[in-house]
Amino acid sequence: MQPPARRIKSDLEKAQTRAGYLFVLPSFALYAVFVLAPVIVTFVLSFTYYDPMGGSQWVGLDNFQRFFTGDRSLQIFWNTLCFAIFAVAGNVTVGLLLALALNRAMPSFLLYLFRLAYFLPVIIAAAFVSIVWGYFYGDDLGVINYYLIRLGFAPVHWLTSSRTAMMSIIIMDIWKNAGFFMIIFIAALQGVPKAIMDAATMDEPSYWRRFFRIVLPWISPVVFFAIVYASIGALQVYESIVILTQGGPGDATRSMSIHIVEEAFGSFEIGYGASVSVIMTLVILIITSVQLLASRRWVRY
């Protein structure tokens, strides 16, 4: 015979189990339908030639081979990496510099205004600000070129030359996103204990040497996090390029996301599009794990 206390407990456990599954169900069901299942299907599709009319075929690694041997797709791959490297470096560096500049005593209304100015671009859709920047970057009627000419400089083909277009997009990206990293770094800088800063000020009078020897190592976990986070976002770059250059001139600014949409939904190369998105996911996973491993090695916690 079971002691009554035990039976009550197991009833309670049963009720708790049932409640647990019920509470999790809506979220998990939606997650399974809209994330888990699509990821698996995309993975399977990437090994097929998909044809809704005539039946699909298993083509093994053909789609991947096509991506890694095509001149065009390789350029697109390189464009994406190139954008990611410079956008991440720019965003993290500028964000850190802004944070260092703002991390000092100042009246609170000033702080409010600064956060407003530097953070506003972060929360406005890339699609909206890209349209505005499109007019700023115009060749003949562009706002920037107007002032360049007024100041006696030669106008720049911001978006219409394959040598400068990617750089122009990266500049806009830094304008838009650096404020996010600034906020994260301000929080990190304020986490540096005052005792450590005071001691450091005593035996290291140079601001920059103090920064590299003491402050930067202290906030390095946050810096590594920022780099991973920025890379994941940058590798998916889409709307700013679609709106500013449509991937041009030529293929100079075409990114993997644009390639996926064009191939899968423009030319209905579903299988090939799926394989490009699998490659993109793998790149993201590799970069994330390399950075996490590196941070375990280098970051001083």
Add this chain to the structure above:
Amino acid sequence: MKTKAAKRWIDRTIITMMAVLGVFMLLPFAWLFSMSFRPPAEAYKMPPSFLPPTLDFKNYRAVLGSSIPFLRIYWNSVEIAVLVTFGQLVTCTLAAFAFARLNFPGRDSIFFVMLVGLMFPAQVTIIPIYLGFAQVGLLNRPIGLVLMYLTSSFGVFLVRQFMRSQPKALEEAALMDGAGYWKIFYRISLPQLRPALSALGIITFTQTWNYYFQARVLLEPQQSMTLPIAMDLLRGYLASGNLSVVMAAMSMAVLPVILIFLLAQKLVIEGVTMSGIKS
């Protein structure tokens, strides 16, 4: 050793420099609002204006009177953002309550599987979603996007973390008193979550307002579009010399997010930063 006066001088210089840079950061917004008030005939006249030359809402009326169903598009954006925000608050708090407060077999592995979702970009789910939506008739319908955004691993994670930082004595006491789990969730846990939920709600709203990639693939006819994709279309339709009208539409499109930011700067920054600190 630096003197105090020298240090104050450095502080002031840096603050001045930051102020100048801050003005430059805001120039695109100043330009966009000012241009929306310029008469269309002078849209491309140089120099550009960074302060509204008039306060005539003619361009705004032109947007509403154009051949593009702007109000309908605006309504789509509002509908999607509002439904997604409330939906996520419900689904995420329910799941977070279970993950943070209840014991059941498989709890931690289910949570882990949901966290893995944070690593997949939208690009790797879009093709099957498109094919599936085509099958069930959800293509080109805003409600499809609502369904797809209705939960978020990040939201579940955020609320769970917050809940775990709160004491659970009250919940345990209620359980001892024989209260059901639903009642405990609704009466005790939910009111404690208010700070986390307002941050999550605001960030979900602005993010959903801004989504572009999936909307661009899944919504094709003008009637079903959201604002971010429609702006590109508007630029094509209206821009033939009509920059000012495009900027009037744009001003209306960015207004909700800017208002939210002005009114709740702290919450927005908190929410966005938290959405960053997910790992």
